[in-house]
Amino acid sequence: ISKTRDERPIVLPPHTSESAFETALRELRELLGEEWVKCNDVALVDGDYHAVPLSHDAYHILEQDDLVPSAVCWPKDTEQVATVVKWANRHKIPIWPISIGRNLGYGGSAPRVRGSVVVDLGRRMNRVLDVSEQNAACLVEPGVQYITLYEHLQEIGLGNKLWIDVPDLPGGSVMGNALDRGVGYTPHGDHWSQHCGLEVVLPDGDIVRTGMGALPGTDCWQLFPYGFGPYHDGIFSQSNYGIVTKMGVWLMPNPGGIRPFMATFPREEDLAAAVDALRPLMVQKIVGNVPCLRLGVQDATMYHKKTEFPLRENGLIDRKKAQTMIDKLGTGAWVFYGALYGPDEITAPKFDYIKKALSVVSGAKFYERKDVPSNHYLNDYAKFTAGIPTWRELDRMQFIPNASHLFFAPISAIDGKDALRQSHMCRNRMEEYGFDYLGTFFIGHRAMHHVISFMYDKTDPEMKKRALSCIRALIEDAAKIGVGEYRTHLALQDQVAGTYNWGDGATMRLNEKLKDALDPNGILQPGRSGIWPKRYRGQGWEL
Amino acid sequence: ISKTRDERPIVLPPHTSESAFETALRELRELLGEEWVKCNDVALVDGDYHAVPLSHDAYHILEQDDLVPSAVCWPKDTEQVATVVKWANRHKIPIWPISIGRNLGYGGSAPRVRGSVVVDLGRRMNRVLDVSEQNAACLVEPGVQYITLYEHLQEIGLGNKLWIDVPDLPGGSVMGNALDRGVGYTPHGDHWSQHCGLEVVLPDGDIVRTGMGALPGTDCWQLFPYGFGPYHDGIFSQSNYGIVTKMGVWLMPNPGGIRPFMATFPREEDLAAAVDALRPLMVQKIVGNVPCLRLGVQDATMYHKKTEFPLRENGLIDRKKAQTMIDKLGTGAWVFYGALYGPDEITAPKFDYIKKALSVVSGAKFYERKDVPSNHYLNDYAKFTAGIPTWRELDRMQFIPNASHLFFAPISAIDGKDALRQSHMCRNRMEEYGFDYLGTFFIGHRAMHHVISFMYDKTDPEMKKRALSCIRALIEDAAKIGVGEYRTHLALQDQVAGTYNWGDGATMRLNEKLKDALDPNGILQPGRSGIWPKRYRGQGWEL
C-alpha cells in the first residue's frame, strides 16, 4: 500500500487489518507481477461511458464512495484467475470479478462489499479464441466487447456471413452481459440462451468446463450445450458461484435480408391493445427478433433534452403538450420497433400480415427506413437488428445534466392488461417521486422485459435519495401484485431477492446451500443477487 | 413385509437389516396409506411397452434381477413426496423417483442401487394443471404422458391450436423425458430447452419453485424461464439433486401448415456429403424442426423382421444384397426425414431451396406424402412432426425375438467427416461383436444426437453379455477420439461419466460437491449419472 501517492485513504476489506492487507497485497503482487495489482487510492472520477472508472460505481446511487474496492488486479489467464481465487481464500479477502465493468445502471464495476478486490478479467484476457464459420459459433474471453467481436469478424472476413447481437451500447462485455442475462435486439437477443459452453474457475480455485467441454478432445463444446449429467451453466449466471474465463456464443448466419420497421400507436391506452395484438405474432414467431415497444416520450429523449420538452409545474414532462413534438418526430404515444429476417419473398408477406394484425389499434401507422429522415432512430434500429454496433444510445444521456441511469426492470406477460397495469403502477409511483416514466418493453416469445430507465442527476444528493426511495417503493409495489425484476442494481439486490420468497424463502435457502458448498470461505462476490456466504450472514450486510 | 405372498425374496436396501426395513416400511405405510406402498416381491415379468414392470428393468442388460427395488410407493402430491424424502433421510434408505418408468433402453423403471425404494410419481400425480391458450404453455405433473397431454388438448378443444412434441413412442412422461433430456421431432424436439419453470422437492425435503415460480402471485412462471439470481433448472436434469413435481412446457402454436418430406441418398458414403449439405440448412434454420437422417437398413426394420433380410455367414445383414429390398421401399442407403412449417407460400420456396441444396449428393431423391404408399413411414413421420402420437415405432421391436434396445447415443458435430467417422467406428465395433449397426442422426441446429439402437434378445444371456461388452468398447472408442454420449443406460453411467473427465475429473468433483451439499445422507438416486453420494463413494458401487 503505497502511502506516498495516496489521494484517498484505501477502504480495507472487512475484518482485515491494514498490515494484514499489506502482506496480502505484497503476496498478490508476487503472484501476478508488480504492475498487475493497484491499490484503489485514486480520486473518484465518474468519467463517461467511454471511460468507466474501476474505482467505484460511475452511476452511484448510494454515496459515491460507498461501493468501492480496496484494490484492482489483472490476471492474464485462467491459471492466474485460479491463483487469485486461492490467494483470496488464504486471506479471506472478498473478490469481485468483472469482465469489462460497464454494468452501468446495475452497479458499474463496483463490488457489493466495500473493500473487495476487483478482479478485472477483461484487460488482459480479451481474445476471440475461436470462430467457426460453418457452425456460426465462437469462443470468447471476458474482455471481448461487442464492438471488438464485431470488428474481429470484419477483420477475418466473416463480417458479412456471421452477425452478432448487440445491446444498446457496444462497449460492454459479450460474456459479462450474458452472465447478467442482458438483452439485445436480434433473434439472439436473449444473450444467456445463445451461449454454449463455459470455462469456470470455482471459488476454491478448481477449474471446470461445462457441457461437452468436460470431454477431452471434443469438437462440440460450442455446438451442444448439455454434455452428460447435470447441466450446470445456469447456476453461473447472476450468481457468485464461479468466475467464467471462457464462453461459447452462437452467432447468427446472415439471413439473406432484413426488414426493420416501426409502428406507432397514437394513445397511451393503446398499450393494452397493441400488446395483445403483438402476442400471437411473438408466440407464433412471425416476428423473429426481440422487438420493443417504447413510450413515445422516451423515444423523443433520443432527440431532445428535457429542457426542450413542455414541462408541468412539478417539473415533469407534460405528456399532452409533448404530443405535438412527438408527432413531429412521427412517433406515437407508443412506438414499436421490429425486424423481419430473410429474403424479400419471405419478409414481404410477413410484413403485410403484421400490418394487418396491428391495425386493430385504430390510428396505427407503419414506417420503413425509406419513410423517415436520416437522423431517425429507425436507422439506428436497422443497425442494431443487423448486429451492427452504434453509439446512438449515448444521445439519450444528454436528457438531463450529469445523467445517470438506474433501471427498474420487471418481467411482464405479453398481455395488454398486465402491461398497462405495470405501466400505470410505474408512472404513478415515479411521478409521485418527481421522475418521468420512461419505459420500453423488450418482447420475447412469451414474456417481456419492461425496462424503465430511471434518470437522475448523480451530483444531486437529494435527487439520488429520491430515486432510491422511489425504486424501493416500486419493487414493493410490484411484488404485491406478483411482479418481479429480472435484474437490478447492486444496492437493490437484497430487496429484489427478498421478493422471490415462495415457500418461505426456499430459493434463498437453496442459493445459500450451494454457496456454502462451493465457497466455504465466502470470498467470491459476497452479496451478489442477495446471496451472502455464511461468514457474512446475519451480520447486517443487507441493504 | 408380507412373507406369505412372497414370490421372490425382497432385495433389501444397502446397510439395512430386514427388521429395520420392516419398521421403515410400516412407517411409510402410515404416512402414505397402506395401499400406496408395496414390497417388490412379485415375479419379474418383462411385459411389453404397454405393460412396463416396476419390479425391474424390462430391457435388462445385466441379470434380470440385478437392478431391482425393495419396494414401490405412490405419493399423491408434492407434500407427500417431501414426506417420502424425509422418511428416506430418517432411515437412510435410497429412493428412486420415476415419472412413468418407461425409460426403456436407459434403465426402464429400475433404480441404480439394488434395494432402493422406487417412488412412482406418475400414478397419482398425473394432471395437466394448466393450459394457457394465449401463451402456448402448460403446467404438468409427472404422470402426464405425451398421449395424455395430446388427448387433454383435444378434449378441451385446443388440439388444433396447440401442438405438442412427441418422441418415437407417446407412452413416456413429458416430464421424465425432458429431465433425461430426450428428443422429439418438431421445432420443440429438444425437450429440455422447451420447459419453463419447475417445482422441485430437494433431497432434504425442502420444496422450491424455480425461475419466476419463486415469486408469489406471479403469472409468468411458465412464460419467463430465469427469474432473479442463479438459474437452477439445469442442475435438476440428468442428476440426483431433486424430485421434480411440476414442470412448465411450451407448446407450439399451429403453424398454419406443414410439409413433411423425405430425401434418400443411394450410397453409404453419401452420409458425409449429405450431412455437409444439411449443416447450412440447419444453422440457418431453413429446416425448422429436429429432422433425422437414418440408415436405410434401419428404416427397413420398420417393415421387415431380421429373418426377412439377406444375411451374411456371420448372421449380420448383408447390406449389399439388402439394397434391392431397400430400393423396393424407395429408401436409399440413408434416408432423411424433415418438415417445414407454415403456409404453403412459405414452405414451397423453402422446399425448392432444400431440394437444390441436397441435390449435390448425386442420386438424391425427394418424396412427399403423395409419392409413397399408405403404410410408408413418411405418413407416420407426418404425424410425429405435427405432434400426433403414433405407435408405429413398436413395429421395429418385431425385428428379432424378445427384442430389447440399448441405445448408444454419442453427440456429433453436423460435419460429414465427423458423422462418417462415428458411423464407421460404430459399424466396425458392432459387427466385430455380432450386431447390426442401426443408426439415426437427430439433427439440431449445431449438433446431432447419433442414436444407435442396439438390439439384443434379452432371454439370451450370451448375447446380453456381448451387447454390454460391445457398448463398453464403443464408449471407450468414442472417448479416445473426443466423442461423448448425451445419455446412457444405468449400467453404463459410471463409465460415461468417467469419460467427461477434463481437468482431471473436475466436473465430477463439482457434481460431488453439489451432491454432498444438497443430499448429505445420500438418499436420492445414488449413482445416477455416475454421481455417488459420500456414503457410497469409494466402496466399489461403480459398474
Ligand SMILES: Cc1cc2nc3c(=O)[nH]c(=O)nc-3n(C[C@H](O)[C@H](O)[C@H](O)COP(=O)(O)OP(=O)(O)OC[C@H]3O[C@@H](n4cnc5c(N)ncnc54)[C@H](O)[C@@H]3O)c2cc1C
Ligand atoms: C444507456 C445504457 C443502455 C444500456 N442498454 C443495455 C441493453 O440494451 N441491454 C443490456 O443487457 N444492458 C444494457 N445496459 C446495461 C449494461 O451497460 C450492459 O448490460 C453491459 O453489457 C454490462 O456491463 P459489462 O458487459 O461490462 O459487464 P460486467 O460489468 O463486466 O459484468 C456484469 C456482471 O457480471 C459479473 N461478471 C462479469 N464477468 C464475470 C465473469 N467472467 N465471471 C463471473 N461474473 C462476472 C460482474 O460481477 C457484474 O456483476 C445499458 C446501460 C446503459 C447505461
Ligand SMILES: Cc1cc2nc3c(=O)[nH]c(=O)nc-3n(C[C@H](O)[C@H](O)[C@H](O)COP(=O)(O)OP(=O)(O)OC[C@H]3O[C@@H](n4cnc5c(N)ncnc54)[C@H](O)[C@@H]3O)c2cc1C
Ligand atoms: C422403441 C423406443 C423408442 C424410443 N424413442 C425415444 C425418442 O424418440 N426420444 C427419447 O427421448 N427417448 C426415446 N426412447 C427412450 C424412452 O422410452 C423415453 O425417453 C421415455 O420418455 C423415458 O421414460 P419416461 O418418460 O417414462 O421417464 P422416466 O422413466 O419416468 O424417467 C426418466 C429418468 O428421469 C428420472 N426422473 C423421472 N421423473 C423424475 C422426477 N419427477 N424427478 C426427478 N427425476 C425424475 C428417472 O429416475 C429416470 O432416470 C425410446 C425407447 C424405445 C424403447
